[in-house]
Amino acid sequence: MTIQLNETHNPELRSWVASANQPDSDFPIQNLPFGVFRRHGSHQAFRIGVAIGDQILDLAAAHAIHAFAGYTELQGGHFTTAINAPYLNALMALGTPVWSALRLALSRVLRADAKHLAALQNCLLPQSAAEYALPAQIGDYTDFYTSLHHATAVGKLFRPDNPLLPNYKWVPIGYHGRASSIGVSGQQFRRPVAQTKPPTAETPVFGPAKRMDYELEIGIFIGQGNAPGDVISMDQAEAHVFGLCLLNDWSARDVQAWEYQPLGPFLAKNFATTISPWVVTLEALAPYRQAWQRNAADPQPLPYLDAPDLRDSGAFDIQLEVLLQTEKMRADGAAPQRLSTSNFRDSYWTVAQLVTHHTVNGCNLNPGDLLGSGTQSGPAPEEAGSLLELTEGGKKSIALSNGEQRLFLEDGDTVILRGWTQKQGLPRIGFGEVTGTLLPARS
């Protein structure tokens, strides 16, 4: 799929929503990410919205006042039904012509020189007054393992003699995760209780997990799906992706170590996964694409995972960071502390490769299905996307600036993931953030 730019990418565009024009805003008029929101505490149905500056535009309300008139793709019952739904699945199912027309329409009505401002102003809600739901009903959730650096570092801890398995450089390794326990930013969950086997113990013990960790990931929302038996080829793969979000794949390392063989992680991961409320479309990210490449020493992808434009623009330049706010920091009014940074461009596999690999055997994807990228750790040790890596398997403690220390997460810890892309002469396109808090185990 060739990356094409259009008028919505014009870096000169400004919005009549003034906060969108601040250079540090995650949500300038060139971004326009989708989410699902309502007024905080209102108990009304959730609604589809687009973030613009520090505001949210209510899309059903905008549609009702004919803000999208004149776009043939945005007329008719299917679009009206989709835009009035309490989640994005139906809009995701409509495909790129509709997403693209909607983006163009939104860009035009939100521009500083747009007509009809007054009525649209009534369709705004400040983000500070909103609460969010999951952007979609997630039918199936698949988590991949695309960071060679993470796989190598973790492999060393779990299998010192055999860190990187022979399939890693050939197969985009993935596994099915739990959809029911995925929550939106702000999720709070109890420390899981489960079996573990301490290295020195003869038999397993039962109790709260001790090695609680986060994983810094990108989430990939599927748009249009495929019928059972059909493959989504590399040249079509990105047309089936609605957009990207931030994803924290919480993990209990001591549970994982004891349970994961031979069928993979289960209770170590399925208690909670948290994603950001905003889904950034691939179209918004188009100007920030990067070349994807393989080291000459590594195998080139098999033909079914290769494509002509892969090496020009297969990757996404998305800067990622992890921050920690402990209970003490919150009590003291201290800001969260950054633990690490990395970048999605270092992923060993691309988004398109994940979609194609997932379907090459005929497995059917549905609108709203979620893929996780796997922990995004960069090549340098300080770019690790989990505590397991940063503390070298729980051996080297992290000194926080307020005097606290961490090997793994403690009760009351809030983890914050942020992501954004930036490029000379272009606005910052942000993902906002995803936060989640570890509560004490049930008593």
Added chain:
Amino acid sequence: MTIQLNETHNPELRSWVASANQPDSDFPIQNLPFGVFRRHGSHQAFRIGVAIGDQILDLAAAHAIHAFAGYTELQGGHFTTAINAPYLNALMALGTPVWSALRLALSRVLRADAKHLAALQNCLLPQSAAEYALPAQIGDYTDFYTSLHHATAVGKLFRPDNPLLPNYKWVPIGYHGRASSIGVSGQQFRRPVAQTKPPTAETPVFGPAKRMDYELEIGIFIGQGNAPGDVISMDQAEAHVFGLCLLNDWSARDVQAWEYQPLGPFLAKNFATTISPWVVTLEALAPYRQAWQRNAADPQPLPYLDAPDLRDSGAFDIQLEVLLQTEKMRADGAAPQRLSTSNFRDSYWTVAQLVTHHTVNGCNLNPGDLLGSGTQSGPAPEEAGSLLELTEGGKKSIALSNGEQRLFLEDGDTVILRGWTQKQGLPRIGFGEVTGTLLPARS
């Protein structure tokens, strides 16, 4: 949970649906399994039904003519909504008091001496005229690995030096499967195409899978779920199970061998899983419960997986069999040939243990979630629940009675699983069957 019998279990009961009184019927009046059906080719909405003999009773139609009048649990809007739905999820969510009242009401109106409800005869459809849908919208699907005999046999093939991993006898090993590709009996699916690495090859190859297999399993439908963070303890576990079905976990062994480490099976399994249309309730199976026991040499379950009545009645005596009908057999009008038999009572873990283990970390289950038991292989080699085991890893071919041979499945092969329970003086309670057919790979 103590097993209690009531008037619906009375072996003397006969139905006015004459075919239900045949001793070889899977669906006597003591069974009453639930499913979702419509008239074949009608393109109408699917409806909830109960199998009785060779007929299906349409429950919404029966409710509409007040067949369930007089049962307080079966009045009100929640029940009416649930029974009129095109899948069982809402009925599953209503819990044991409603399921049990409905079973009692059905038993009474279907008895030979029932007061003449001639109108109920109009609510019947012959099974021969019906087609089925999945009994529920399956939010999440989890597959376990509860047969020690299967785990040992397969372990020998994948890890000759390390067949049974140290966690097996302590942890009910499970992993998340793909919900989107689960189909109801009659499912046809293409041979998957994927990466494999032949043992003698230097690098992987891409093409149709060569080692296609079935897996003989029991499916477990969750009824009422649990809130995130809550555990379903052993004494409550069976009250959260709506019922059991048959499940075929199709597997591509050559894909599995190359991809499964370290995160478990993925493309090797997620192209198709097939279940039977009928869900047999735990109440129907109550008279057929069996003692569950551990060999003295094996560890007893940790306390969270133990319960007072486990050793009296924790297991289910369900006889299972696998049959194969090749394309040639079909062309010749030959009956399917039995490949093996086994029994669910040989499972190393019980249904209750699977539910409790799944939730002990706070993972939330929802109504309609499906658990697979894992391949049910018995202690004897001929009781193996997969071709991988029966052919000793594809080395020892199976001679079919018509002169054909099999190491793994060939295009056009139909696999049929059947299950039933029987006991002296009690009627046969059957699961019907689940069939599925392997089609050629896409060209």
